Amino acid sequence: MENSSNNLKRSGYNFLSLLNDIKRRPEDAANELGVEIEEINAIIEGRKEISFELILKAISIWPVNPRDFFLINDDCPNGVKIMRSKESIQSSRIMDRGGFPYYEYRDTAMSSVSLFRPEWIEELCYVDNNDAENTKVQWNKGHFMHQFTYFIGDVNYYYIGEDNQKKVFVTKTGDSVYGTPFRPHTFTTRINAEKNGLILALTYGNKIAADTQQELSAIGPELGIQYHLDFETIEKAFSSILKFSIDAASISIEELSNRTGIEESRINEFLIGTFPVPGFDTIQNLAKALSINSRDLLPPDIIEDKILPKTFTDSKRWYYPSDSKAYEMIELSQSRNLPFSKSLEINILEESNDILDLKVGLHQWLYNIGKSPIRLNWKLGEKIYQENILPNDSVYIKPFVEHSMRGSGKLMVLRIGGRMTGDAQREFSNLSKHDAHRAINETQMWFDAKTEH
């Protein structure tokens, strides 16, 4: 209830902010939408829900989108959302492939605030060999989302390698894999397994999800595909990033040469994509001339494979925090192209205190993969919370919530950046701190018509 009145308030701010953006005062909006100003004010002040009719009217007269009138809801007002094992079981769906039951899917913790779409999946198809070409195996077509997978039991993971050939990763508990969007894949149980193989199939959206995918789709296929830069090699990546920036500025090579002191022929070499990427000094020089930052011209450090299998034994371990050693961290598969996606298995080693020793600027998803309950402590505002996370319970935690896990057990943790990390966080950090507060909840008109300053 508290939450829904809060959503109504946020919805009002959102409406005001939309009017501000198109420079309409409440009286202009009332006038153009053909309603009383009282209605506009009631919506702005969070006393009244905006009607769908009014939204349809607004999009018919202003170049705005229905989407713009709706919020991302906060279904997690105390910072943590737990899905109990029992609820997961209730969400069970058996999925056929090739006409036979192939997977059992169950939901796990998911919040409307974040882009996690995580599933628990049991492999109902048995294979009696580790042949990548096994005809029992039913491949999917790949999907839009990134996928991190954690393996439990005797699971075979089938994927397409860099050489375009089918591959099998014969996994054991604790192995993991990151897979790029749209890569076809499938999973089976090996026939001698004690139990059906199990995976935590953690799909999620990153920077091209949601609004961004929508914009790309509105721009359309013919134009939109041209955002695709050639990242086949580091040299080609640098070349295509540089070309994109030069075109964006409509700067001539002659002018760029004048500004940087780099010969035109040398700049033209950079644009071919087979010459070595120049040194950092040259990149800084080019960036300055293009009125951008060096980071905007840097290619990725390496070109990664699209599928990154990692065995548990290859996964690095360390204690954290160094002094208290409350946790043993085990680093699972992760991509350097996703700087804000981090996957860990965590051994909980501390039982004796409830100090909040973790805080992470990423959305987090946790799953109790062990046999014992874990005590989860967290704090929001002045309030301290504690919940027992039982085996097979899963949890979503908002970014920056101070928390800790206590007991003796095991969690699998995936962290993702959501929409704010990277470019957006840097833009946010370019504001003064006072202005950053305003950016979170803009609650005022951009001017005051009546009072003198």
Added chain:
Amino acid sequence: MENSSNNLKRSGYNFLSLLNDIKRRPEDAANELGVEIEEINAIIEGRKEISFELILKAISIWPVNPRDFFLINDDCPNGVKIMRSKESIQSSRIMDRGGFPYYEYRDTAMSSVSLFRPEWIEELCYVDNNDAENTKVQWNKGHFMHQFTYFIGDVNYYYIGEDNQKKVFVTKTGDSVYGTPFRPHTFTTRINAEKNGLILALTYGNKIAADTQQELSAIGPELGIQYHLDFETIEKAFSSILKFSIDAASISIEELSNRTGIEESRINEFLIGTFPVPGFDTIQNLAKALSINSRDLLPPDIIEDKILPKTFTDSKRWYYPSDSKAYEMIELSQSRNLPFSKSLEINILEESNDILDLKVGLHQWLYNIGKSPIRLNWKLGEKIYQENILPNDSVYIKPFVEHSMRGSGKLMVLRIGGRMTGDAQREFSNLSKHDAHRAINETQMWFDAKTEH
């Protein structure tokens, strides 16, 4: 009409993609939403609009947002949207400040596809001096959007300098300024002016707009403000970026030291924010150990002022393309923190041909600031278009549309990145080209239940 059926189709893809993400087949969706599967299929196939009731039902049972069901509409299916001077005049609103008429606002070209919110504004308040403390002047509070302003006539621009003191930029035609969000400002006409001063006040959203602002707002003020990194100096910026990445990975300084061969004491120095930023080799070394790219650790090259006034005489000029010299480009005020925001005054020099000599991966807004009509040529699909852009007409052009301007006249152009440039474009470029095509319009279930592969 064609466009609305296209929107219905896109809306169907969007709904399918949303169901894919939460791993619901049409039959699961029908079952859980309590409707017939025929209705679900009709929505997916673009034969039926999804009802608002069904959306409300969906958000009551799934952790998704009403926003997720709505599109960014394409109001610009042929790539270009023109607003004629006459329509701009019709949108006139007189805005009071301090109880008196202070501005006349008029809309200019704006599309639902892009984040431009550009206005033409006449300054109705006269000042008889250039005193920053003039009491006639009515300041606003600043606003969420970035603002690029182009000045026409005798305009005074008032702003708050880095020293927190009020300043005046006494402008002439062709001067320009970039202003960071939330910085208070105001404009007046100098009293001896022949005509009222005029500005093109081009506000726009960048990376923290739209969905991202929504997510930030749903995360809430207490947690959300912690995304704000200290960008006061380059050293502090590096330190806070590095700290954010170390926390995100829950890596101990000891482990980071083991991986990089950099002494713990040296890493701790990096985290203080007063030591010099290390060389690029060290940044590459740290990035590898953190399983990210160097670009993710690089601070901005310089810390910029929040307001960037630029006189026309200080604005660099060059011919473009170098060989044909069809245009003279004049580089207006722009921020290095906004690598994909580019502002130009363009002198059109070529009348004789209609070769399409411009293509830019940015959203573009154009305004005819001259006295003669300009011929705008563009191409989308197989079709060639041509329109005369008259004085005071304004135009929106989608990214990557091949185009050219011909005649003898002057345009002011602002280009912005929208949602796709930067991080999102790099993520998109990490897909194979075939998969990138799929990302634009996902039209299929992620698997086929019936046929064997």
